[in-house]
Amino acid sequence: MKNQYDIVIIGGGPAGLAAAVSAYDSGVRDVLILERDEQLGGILNQCIHNGFGLHTFKEELTGPEYADRFIQQVRERDIPCLLNTMVMDISPDRVVTAMNRCDGMFQIQAKAVILAMGCRERPRGALNIPGYRPAGIFSAGTAQRLVNIEGYMPGKEVVILGSGDIGLIMARRMTLEGAKVKLVAELMPYSGGLKRNIVQCLDDYGIPLRLSHTVVDIEGKEHITAVTIAQVGADRKPIKGTEERYTCDTLLLSCGLIPENELSTAAGVQLSPVTNGPVVNESLETNIPGVFACGNVLHVHDLVDYVSEEAAKAGAVAAKYAKGEIAQADGKEIALHAESGVRYTVPVTIHPDRMDDKTVVRFRVGDVYKDSFVSVYFDGERVQHKKKRIIAPGEMEQIILTKQSLDDHPDLQTITIKIEAE
Amino acid sequence: MFDVIIIGAGVIGCSVARELSKYNAKILVIEKNEDVCSGTSKANSAIVHSGYDAPNGSLKAKFNVQGNRMMEAVCRELDVPFKRIGSLTVCTEAELLPELDKLRERGEKNGVEGLKVLNREEVLAIEPHIGDEVVGALLAPTAGIVCPFKLTVAMAENAAVNGAEFLFDTEVKKIYCDDGVWHVVTGDHDYTAKAVVNAAGVYSDVFNNMVSERKLHITPRRGDYILLDRAAGGYVRHTIFQLPTKLGKGVLVTPTVHGNTIVGPTAVDVDDKESTATTADGIDSVIAKSALSVKGLPVRQVITSFAGLRAHEDGHEFVLGEPDDAPGFFNCAGVESPGLSAAPAIGVYIAGQIREKLSLTDKADFVAERKDILNPATLSLEERNELIRREPAYGTIVCRCESVTEGEILDAIRRPVGARSLDGVKRRTRAGMGRCQAGFCSPKVMEILRRELGVDLTEVTKSGGSSYIVNARTKDGE
Numbered sequence: 036m037k038n039q040y041d042i043v044i045i046g047g048g049p050a051g052l053a054a055a056v057s058a059y060d061s062g063v064r065d066v067l068i069l070e071r072d073e074q075l076g077g078i079l080n081q082c083i084h085n086g087f088g089l090h091t092f093k094e095e096l097t098g099p100e101y102a103d104r105f106i107q108q109v110r111e112r113d114i115p116c117l118l119n120t121m122v123m124d125i126s127p128d129r130v131v132t133a134m135n136r137c138d139g140m141f142q143i144q145a146k147a148v149i150l151a152m153g154c155r156e157r158p159r160g161a162l163n164i165p166g167y168r169p170a171g172i173f174s175a176g177t178a179q180r181l182v183n184i185e186g187y188m189p190g191k192e193v194v195i196l197g198s199g200d201i202g203l204i205m206a207r208r209m210t211l212e213g214a215k216v217k218l219v220a221e222l223m224p225y226s227g228g229l230k231r232n233i234v235q236c237l238d239d240y241g242i243p244l245r246l247s248h249t250v251v252d253i254e255g256k257e258h259i260t261a262v263t264i265a266q267v268g269a270d271r272k273p274i275k276g277t278e279e280r281y282t283c284d285t286l287l288l289s290c291g292l293i294p295e296n297e298l299s300t301a302a303g304v305q306l307s308p309v310t311n312g313p314v315v316n317e318s319l320e321t322n323i324p325g326v327f328a329c330g331n332v333l334h335v336h337d338l339v340d341y342v343s344e345e346a347a348k349a350g351a352v353a354a355k356y357a358k359g360e361i362a363q364a365d366g367k368e369i370a371l372h373a374e375s376g377v378r379y380t381v382p383v384t385i386h387p388d389r390m391d392d393k394t395v396v397r398f399r400v401g402d403v404y405k406d407s408f409v410s411v412y413f414d415g416e417r418v419q420h421k422k423k424r425i426i427a428p429g430e431m432e433q434i435i436l437t438k439q440s441l442d443d444h445p446d447l448q449t450i451t452i453k454i455e456a457e
Numbered sequence: 458m459f460d461v462i463i464i465g466a467g468v469i470g471c472s473v474a475r476e477l478s479k480y481n482a483k484i485l486v487i488e489k490n491e492d493v494c495s496g497t498s499k500a501n502s503a504i505v506h507s508g509y510d511a512p513n514g515s516l517k518a519k520f521n522v523q524g525n526r527m528m529e530a531v532c533r534e535l536d537v538p539f540k541r542i543g544s545l546t547v548c549t550e551a552e553l554l555p556e557l558d559k560l561r562e563r564g565e566k567n568g569v570e571g572l573k574v575l576n577r578e579e580v581l582a583i584e585p586h587i588g589d590e591v592v593g594a595l596l597a598p599t600a601g602i603v604c605p606f607k608l609t610v611a612m613a614e615n616a617a618v619n620g621a622e623f624l625f626d627t628e629v630k631k632i633y634c635d636d637g638v639w640h641v642v643t644g645d646h647d648y649t650a651k652a653v654v655n656a657a658g659v660y661s662d663v664f665n666n667m668v669s670e671r672k673l674h675i676t677p678r679r680g681d682y683i684l685l686d687r688a689a690g691g692y693v694r695h696t697i698f699q700l701p702t703k704l705g706k707g708v709l710v711t712p713t714v715h716g717n718t719i720v721g722p723t724a725v726d727v728d729d730k731e732s733t734a735t736t737a738d739g740i741d742s743v744i745a746k747s748a749l750s751v752k753g754l755p756v757r758q759v760i761t762s763f764a765g766l767r768a769h770e771d772g773h774e775f776v777l778g779e780p781d782d783a784p785g786f787f788n789c790a791g792v793e794s795p796g797l798s799a800a801p802a803i804g805v806y807i808a809g810q811i812r813e814k815l816s817l818t819d820k821a822d823f824v825a826e827r828k829d830i831l832n833p834a835t836l837s838l839e840e841r842n843e844l845i846r847r848e849p850a851y852g853t854i855v856c857r858c859e860s861v862t863e864g865e866i867l868d869a870i871r872r873p874v875g876a877r878s879l880d881g882v883k884r885r886t887r888a889g890m891g892r893c894q895a896g897f898c899s900p901k902v903m904e905i906l907r908r909e910l911g912v913d914l915t916e917v918t919k920s921g922g923s924s925y926i927v928n929a930r931t932k933d934g935e
Binding site: 156166169 | 735737759760761838841851857860893895899904915922929930931
């Protein structure tokens, strides 16, 4: 086994694949993908519904089809991949320790590392739902794997807590498999999922979405038998007297995704408390030089197309870094501030001397805004002001900054992005 | 005919079984659940008390202090994680400070060594996150933490290796004595024995009351807990108790041997002996009360909450040994806190009584040592690679949060008294106990269980009984 690579990519899902292809096409041939599962493609493999790739390929693909497009590109370039391989550690000087059953535990020195580990679902325990802890409670993605990969049904009578996209998709999937999905309860007054998924997965099947509702009790000692749902107030606490009991044999949870950054943390990568992903600059570079991040490990995306786009950028910059063609991040640094409804921005800082002609800044909002404006301020000056009919927490938003506009403001200190009523 | 039948495979039943397996005796342990450590033993604070708290002269005091002294050696023999980290009982009201001295005196009379009352500065020096209200604390350096799952499993495994038999998924319906022979009746069998041990936890009153006029009354006392991620570990270094105030008994905050932090419990008397549902009020109160002794506890990093039941007897005391009207029936009843701490001592005590009664002889080939499931993380790189070459399953990580390999899971299933469910695997290996709470690894562990047990995936359970995980194929899954 070779113990040095120009670029090591942690994760062979959509982010890792796109990053690998882009790094290769940017002139670095010495790229290695480390994937913990037995196949490339990541979570896309269990997303057998369609709707992927509208932006990237201008056609509607299923998850495995979308993944396959990138897997083919990786294959055509002969980029090596180690499957069934778990990365155990990344050191600050980019020594990657990994393990599999053929090679044992081994270390690789990388010139650049791309973090592409994806995210995990928030489990029941973290939600503090009271009641028993019986069988029959799944995060939506675990149920999706059981149904779509293993070919087994968790149950026939389903209640879903949380209206994240995987929960919405699973509402439809379980229905198509003959299960009765009684309702989707969402703690917040708005859904965390895409509008199109609410329409296509709930409305089309007559599955009610109960906003501002949560599960307040779980019954069943060995296997779940019923849940109690209650309305919550503005403080998100259950309102006494609004309880309704639903019998069920399955409770699915779709209550948020958490970027999986345990390895990053061990390497000393600084995380954002809002996204739980690394704090990155315009190059998608973390505070550890030569360590880049993209996809859902960086921040949870709504569409895989944006994951691929972001990962391609990370791959290209990592290639430059590995070739020594990028300036050290010690030039002028401009901070991006998220304000008034904008929860975070990716990136968090921009070095004008290192940026491309255009930099995409992605963000999410913390509430639903109708007929409002996305505004960008260069210090005190408003430089962008774009009206949006609707801005919702379930959908990722973006603005584009040009190098030209930054160069035109040589004294610029802070870029602020905010939502404005007018 | 058995020499001894033990009802209940919790930490007490398994401790008695292990101690008895040192003698030439035919032993049967009957457990109504599918695995050992399925009741009170699996849901508690996981601490080894020093023994200052119980009244002087009580059985609780005696067996706690004895058990504490034995714990290190027992855990070494059985390869169970145990750390003597010490406890701090913090006082948050100046006028209650004299109580700390009273506790110290009580503890010294109980035989607890090294007790010391500390002032606020001394507490801060050893426990930096202590609450602002804390004015002093009782330090008990002999207190410790242990893994209750591993302790119970290890005792059961070691008893099994030494000949004890275990019967799971079997509920005892009736016990009676006929002509000096004890009959233990289950759904379809009548097992006979010369002696019976009642280690049935919250049900121990039921069995006692079947055979004795010395009636017992056990109240299941529910305690809600929260468990914090290992990322929040190291926040406290000691087990932090709160001195009761007029507002009531506080909660404890303690590290676990695995680096998590446990906060709890509440104390709510319930009627139902299976009532292990947590409540929103319980969890809220645990979090609120913890703030009194420890400030800034990262309670947002909770990975799970759970509730356990203590077997509280009306006399507020352990009930150990034969009732005078039921010779050959040995109670281990009312074993609530500090039951886990006392378990090794109770095992020796009850086994000793039975040995005398049945004139049991020492087993010449008793195997005292037991090795835990190998944790590859403890090996050097070379050793680990050698292991993977020999057994490639140790090169496959199944549970990514806790870095548990397939090799460890196979070992947990294939051992004597091995795991037969997701929870059984979890308690033995920690697979599924991490921050994703089995989201990723459960389909993989299910597949390993299916293969190893030779069953269909629909028969794999979370914890036995009706706790199946999937119940049918999908339409085109055939």
